[in-house]
Amino acid sequence: MKAYRTVRGMRDFLPKDAETMRQVEKFSREVGQLYGYEEIITPVVESHNLLAAKAGEEIRERMYTFKDLGGRKVALRPEFTASVARLVATKLRNKPKPLRLFSVGSLYRYDEPQYGRFREFWQANYELFGSTRPEADAEILMLTKDLLLNLGLRNCRFKIGHMGILRGILSQENLDERQQNRIMQLLDKKRWEEALNVARSAGASPRCLKILKKVFETKGKDAFQVLGRAEDDVQDYEEAVAAVENLREILELAREGGVKLEVIIEPGFARGLEYYTGMVFEPYVPEIETALGGGGRYDKLIELFGGQPIPAVGVAQGVDRIVLAMKTQGVAPKIVKEKVVVIPVGEEYVAKAMKLSSMLRSAKLPVEVEVMGRAVSKTLSDADRRAVAYAVVVGPEELKEEKVVLRDMKKRKQRVVEIKNLCEAILGSLR
Ligand code: AMP
Numbered sequence: 503m504k505a506y507r508t509v510r511g512m513r514d515f516l517p518k519d520a521e522t523m524r525q526v527e528k529f530s531r532e533v534g535q536l537y538g539y540e541e542i543i544t545p546v547v548e549s550h551n552l553l554a555a556k557a558g559e560e561i562r563e564r565m566y567t568f569k570d571l572g573g574r575k576v577a578l579r580p581e582f583t584a585s586v587a588r589l590v591a592t593k594l595r596n597k598p599k600p601l602r603l604f605s606v607g608s609l610y611r612y613d614e615p616q617y618g619r620f621r622e623f624w625q626a627n628y629e630l631f632g633s634t635r636p637e638a639d640a641e642i643l644m645l646t647k648d649l650l651l652n653l654g655l656r657n658c659r660f661k662i663g664h665m666g667i668l669r670g671i672l673s674q675e676n677l678d679e680r681q682q683n684r685i686m687q688l689l690d691k692k693r694w695e696e697a698l699n700v701a702r703s704a705g706a707s708p709r710c711l712k713i714l715k716k717v718f719e720t721k722g723k724d725a726f727q728v729l730g731r732a733e734d735d736v737q738d739y740e741e742a743v744a745a746v747e748n749l750r751e752i753l754e755l756a757r758e759g760g761v762k763l764e765v766i767i768e769p770g771f772a773r774g775l776e777y778y779t780g781m782v783f784e785p786y787v788p789e790i791e792t793a794l795g796g797g798g799r800y801d802k803l804i805e806l807f808g809g810q811p812i813p814a815v816g817v818a819q820g821v822d823r824i825v826l827a828m829k830t831q832g833v834a835p836k837i838v839k840e841k842v843v844v845i846p847v848g849e850e851y852v853a854k855a856m857k858l859s860s861m862l863r864s865a866k867l868p869v870e871v872e873v874m875g876r877a878v879s880k881t882l883s884d885a886d887r888r889a890v891a892y893a894v895v896v897g898p899e900e901l902k903e904e905k906v907v908l909r910d911m912k913k914r915k916q917r918v919v920e921i922k923n924l925c926e927a928i929l930g931s932l933r
Contacts, residue, residue: 509621510615510621511612511613511615511620511621511622512620512621512622513620513622519825522825522828522829523624523821523822523825525835526626526653526821526824526825526828527606527624527626527821529649529652529653529835530604530606530626530649530819530821531604531606531626532652533645533648533649533652534604534626534628534645536648537602537628537641537645538602539602539603539604539628539629539630540602540603540604541603541604541605541606542586542589542603542604542605543605543607544579544582544585544586544588544589544605545579545585546578546579546607546608546610547570547576547577547578547579548576548577548579548584548585548588549574549575549576549577550565550567550575550576550577551575552584552585552588552807553565553577553579553580553584554577555584555806555807556583556584556587556777556803556806556807557580557581557584558683558687559683559687560687561580561581561611564580564611564612564613565577565578565580565610565611565612566578566610566612578609578610579609579610580609580610580611581609581625581818582605582607582609582625582627582818583627583629583777583800583803583816583818584807585605586603586605586627586629587803587804587806587807587809588807589603590603590631590804590807590809590812590814591804591807591808591809591810592809595809595810599631599632599633599812600630600631600632600633600638601630601631601632602628602629602630602631603628603629603631604626604627604628604629605626605627606624606625606626606627606821607624607625608622608623608624609622609623609624609625610622611623617792617826618790618792618822618823618826619792620822623820623821623822624820624821624822625795625818625819625820625821626649626818626819626821627816627817627818627819628642628645628797628816628817628819629814629815629816630642630814630815630816631804631812631813631814632812632813632814633813633815634801634813636748636751636752636755637755638813638815639752639780639781639799639815640752640753640755640756642797642815642816642817643660643752643756643763643783644756645817646660646783646785646795646797646817646819647660647763647785649819650785650787650794650824652835652836653824653828653833653834653835654828654831654833654834654835654836655787655824655827655828655831655833656787656831656833657764657787657788658764658785658786658787658794659764659765659766659785659786659787659788660763660764660765660766660783660784660785660786661765661766661768661771661783661784661785661786661793662725662749662753662765662766662767662768662771662781662782662783663749663767663768663769663770663771663772663781663782663783664745664746664748664749664769664780664781664782665686665745665772665778665779665780665781665782665798665799666741666742666744666745666748666779666780667717667732667736667742667745667746667749667769667770668682668685668686668689668714668717668742668769668770668772669682669741669745669779670736670739670740670741670742670743670744670745671710671713671714671717671736671739671741671742672685672701672706673741674739674740674741674742675701675705675706675707675710676705677701677704677705677706681700681701681704684700685697685700685701685772686772688700689718689770689771689772690772694715694718694770697714697718698711698714698715701714709738713735713736713738713739714770716735717732717735717736717769717770718770719770720732720735720767720768720769720770721766721767721768721769721770721771722766722767723764723765723766723767725753725765725767726750726753728767728769729746729749729750729753729767732746732767732769733746733747745780746769748780748781749767749781752781753765777800777802777803777806778798778799778800779799779800779801779802780798780799780800780801780815781798781799781815782796782797782798782799783796783797783798783817784796784797787827787830787831789827789830789831790823790826790827790830792823793820793823794819794820794823794824794827795817795818795819795820795823795824796817796818796820797815797816797817797818798815798816798817799813799814799815800814800815800816801813801814838866838867838868838929838932839868840867840868840891840892840932841868841869841870841888841889841890841891841892842862842867842868842869842870842890842891842892842893842894842928843869843870843871843872843881843885843890843892843893843894844858844859844862844869844870844871844872844893844894844896845872845878845881845882845893845894845895845896846871846872846896846897847878847895847896847897847898848897849875851896851897851898851901854896854901855871855872855894855896856871858894858896858906858921858924859871861921861924861925862894862924862925862928865925865928865929867925867928867929870890878895878897881893882909882911885911886911889911890911891910891911891912891932892908892909892910892911892928893908893909893911894906894907894908894909894924895907895909895916900918903920904920904921904922905918905919905920905921906918906919906921906924907919908924908927908928910931
């Protein structure tokens with residue numbers, strides 16, 4: 503029999519790899535739920551017109567496009583954003599804002615296959631509609647960081663820029679959108695000189711070219727210092743100054759929100775897609791050169807798909823690249839495997855034990871309640887036999903003060919803990 507192979511750029515996922523992919527998918531869905539994002543499922547096949555409408559030129563050229571048997575020109579989706587925008591402009595148009603949407607699934611681009619680049623790949627996609635405020639941008643950064651952290655990844659860095667910086671300069675120099683897009687595409691590929699040449703032949707002033715050159719060179723790890731420098735450089739361009747200010751606010755919020763972001767600011771960094779209007783960012787880990795995801799603000803998108811103007815900010819996490827990063831760092835998500843047993847000291851404490859077990863489970867701890875009516879000592883020796891990590895003993899003395907006994911089974915030590923601190927006491931000792 504002829505030995506069939508997968509089509510170039512397509513992959514099989516054998517059990518171990520399939521498991522890791524699904525694990526990342528599960529975590530991405532969980533983070534979405536924690537931040538209030540509702541899942542939607544859209545079709546893999548969409549009309550070519552929709553998908554081509556606002557994708558950057560590069561993606562447009564690499565779409566899997568074909569005629570279906572009914573003669574319709576269709577394509578496999580190369581990204582989620584067009585489908586989500588279609589929904590927000592139509593079926594979801596009357597939904598109250600803010601609207602938070604999540605989708606996860608496979609996408610298709612006829613990219614040149616290489617390390618971390620495939621023709622079928624997966625993304626977890628989050629979109630927040632209805633807010634122009636910096637806290638919405640900060641939320642997307644925080645969510646991205648939480649996902650990567652929950653999966654066990656270390657040393658994540660965010661490369662961050664703002665489309666308003668360059669677009670602000672170029673608009674004030676009267677370059678039209680097409681010329682601006684051309685420049686953005688070149689910048690995305692780090693072809694700085696060519697980008698400057700395009701600006702020059704489009705009529706940008708010598709002073710503007712000098713400033714652009716400076717902006718391209720502005721990058722550094724101290725976000726606030728870099729932004730200060732950028733603000734000085736672009737001071738003659740009102741919109742560009744506002745963009746720098748906006749980025750500063752977003753980063754301050756993310757920092758004050760308790761998130762430690764390692765940031766590389768590159769005001770000249772422009773993501774290739776044409777619809778970005780504000781902050782743009784990409785998360786990285788040091789071991790892998792390519793971005794793990796990409797996101798930013800695109801306030802004009804819904805309008806372009808025929809809807810009312812609705813501001814939007816979002817991120818697409820590259821599931822395959824995240825899996826590669828996890829393999830390279832040799833990390834796995836932290837899943838609590840240690841079990842807790844909750845033991846009521848007699849009939850009248852069973853209900854309370856049930857209640858405490860729910861509380862512990864909502865903190866993601868695997869919990870068993872003693873359901874055999876056995877004495878505490880018997881349950882404890884049974885728990886020992888089955889390698890349970892913690893026992894919570896619910897009895898009259900401690901309950902009077904809203905407390906319980908927490909026993910570390912391995913160390914054979916116990917202490918009295920306030921119920922309100924119980925989850926943290928267990929989780930804390932697992933860390
Ligand atoms: P984009 O939709 O181009 O902004 O990409 C967002 C993220 O999707 C990237 O950072 C990658 O993690 C992932 N991605 C994009 N294209 C590919 C591809 N051909 N193969 C694997 N992952 C990809």
